[in-house]
Amino acid sequence: MTKQEEFSQQYPGVYFLDANDLAALTDYVQQRGWLAPDERVQQAEKAGEGNMNYTLRVQTTARSFIVKQARPWVEKYPAIAAPWERALVEGRFYELVQARPEVAAMMPKLIGLDAEAHILALEDLGTAQDFTSLYRGKTLTESQLAELVRWLVALHRSFAGSEAKADLANRAMRALNHQHIFDIPLQANNGLDLDAITPGLANEARALQADARYAQIVRELGVLYLQDGAALLHGDFFPGSWLQTTTGVRVIDPEFCFFGPPEFDVGVLLAHLHLAQQPAELIAQVLREYEATLDESLTWKFAGVEIMRRLLGVAQLPLSCGLSEKAHLLALSRKWILA
Numbered sequence: 001m002t003k004q005e006e007f008s009q010q011y012p013g014v015y016f017l018d019a020n021d022l023a024a025l026t027d028y029v030q031q032r033g034w035l036a037p038d039e040r041v042q043q044a045e046k047a048g049e050g051n052m053n054y055t056l057r058v059q060t061t062a063r064s065f066i067v068k069q070a071r072p073w074v075e076k077y078p079a080i081a082a083p084w085e086r087a088l089v090e091g092r093f094y095e096l097v098q099a100r101p102e103v104a105a106m107m108p109k110l111i112g113l114d115a116e117a118h119i120l121a122l123e124d125l126g127t128a129q130d131f132t133s134l135y136r137g138k139t140l141t142e143s144q145l146a147e148l149v150r151w152l153v154a155l156h157r158s159f160a161g162s163e164a165k166a167d168l169a170n171r172a173m174r175a176l177n178h179q180h181i182f183d184i185p186l187q188a189n190n191g192l193d194l195d196a197i198t199p200g201l202a203n204e205a206r207a208l209q210a211d212a213r214y215a216q217i218v219r220e221l222g223v224l225y226l227q228d229g230a231a232l233l234h235g236d237f238f239p240g241s242w243l244q245t246t247t248g249v250r251v252i253d254p255e256f257c258f259f260g261p262p263e264f265d266v267g268v269l270l271a272h273l274h275l276a277q278q279p280a281e282l283i284a285q286v287l288r289e290y291e292a293t294l295d296e297s298l299t300w301k302f303a304g305v306e307i308m309r310r311l312l313g314v315a316q317l318p319l320s321c322g323l324s325e326k327a328h329l330l331a332l333s334r335k336w337i338l339a
Helices: 003-010 022-031 086-097 132-136 142-158 171-186 201-209 212-226 262-275 280-289 296-312 323-338
Strands: 041-046 054-060 064-069 110-114 119-123 128-130 231-233 242-245 248-251 258-260
Touching: 022 041, 022 054, 086 110, 086 119, 086 171, 128 132, 142 231, 142 248, 142 262, 142 280, 171 201, 171 212, 171 296, 201 212, 201 296, 201 323, 212 296, 212 323, 231 262, 262 280, 262 296, 262 323, 296 323
Parallel strands: none
Antiparallel strands: 041 054, 054 064, 064 119, 110 119, 128 242, 231 258, 242 248
16 A cells, blocks of 8 residues: 555545646645636646655746645655644744744745645745755855854744744654654664664764763753753754755754754754864854854754764765764764763
8 A cells, every 4th residue: 555545545535745646736726725816737846855744846827836745754754653743833833933034034935734634835935955965065155154043043032932832842743853863873773774874883883872871961961852941943953954045045844843942953053064074163153153042061962962863863864974984973972962
């Protein structure tokens, strides 16, 4: 049974987004009121290679827009179940940030939300590339990084005390992410063949897995991650969630958002600058330009966890580095976490 057949059997009558069925897609977006009366769908194609969701760029006679469906599994790894309600949380995030132009201006606008089918319709940001090329030798510019840090500061400052805190608790997604960040990578028998990724990496993993103090601090950080905090976080602030468009840097995919410690978002950002082997002066720019209160020790601990999970966990990155570079990064992770 295909995943579509499984979905249709489990959720009869709920629309299943499919680029290959243009007639059904046209009917669907018309029924949702996402087309003007004289507008027609001309084509649909996959928009990027997202991990979590099925995302299409819909081209009409007048414009293009993005249609994105969350399904009860991870799109890239269909065997992994995922909270279906993540689309509703993401939609609520987009609704909330519209009140803050300094945040909303760097994100696509929400066109519509279908709670039954767990589908979002979003503004198409046009010709754009994500920043995963950083892992393959590209370098972020100071101005690009400054835009990203300013956006993060605005997000973290803007919604303290917001009544939306309960709507954006995102507990099911946090539980899933917690497993993959803080738990699975340090399990000795987690089924991951790390040597197939980089020969010798399994030995590096075993050394960290056997370090009781390291593992204990990672567990404590995981407990903190699951607790509610004051700041609204993006929750997955890495190069795959940033786009370079013709009008500047943009941020997408806030489906992992929650109210928590800002050090988590900043730590993830720092971790990926290290994973992408960005210049030291660029990495230093982050903490210099993050104009808000931050526990730097906690920030680096979260950075250490993110490096560890990206090298030893399921969510691998298209890194160009070999074993010696990965061993060095894991040594940094250990240093920051044990500091």
